[in-house]
Amino acid sequence: MKAYKRLSRSERYYIYVWYYEQKISLRQIALRLQRTPKTIYDEVHHNRRRPDVSLDKIPYDPE
Numbered sequence: 001m002k003a004y005k006r007l008s009r010s011e012r013y014y015i016y017v018w019y020y021e022q023k024i025s026l027r028q029i030a031l032r033l034q035r036t037p038k039t040i041y042d043e044v045h046h047n048r049r050r051p052d053v054s055l056d057k058i059p060y061d062p063e
Contacts, residue, residue: 007035007043012062015043 007015011033018024018032026044030037 007039009062011035012043015040016062019044 014033015029018029019026024032026040027037030040033040
């Protein structure tokens, strides 16, 4: 089993730019970053300012 490795700040910014500005799928982002799709999905859907509002209105925050 691989050791757990957190997403770096630069990886988080890549996720933000690729997902929101370039409209690249989460699966493609996972391939580019060599992470599992579940990791990217969790990052985008669980790390946002207001989880009760849709991602379209208040997007993922890389900070």
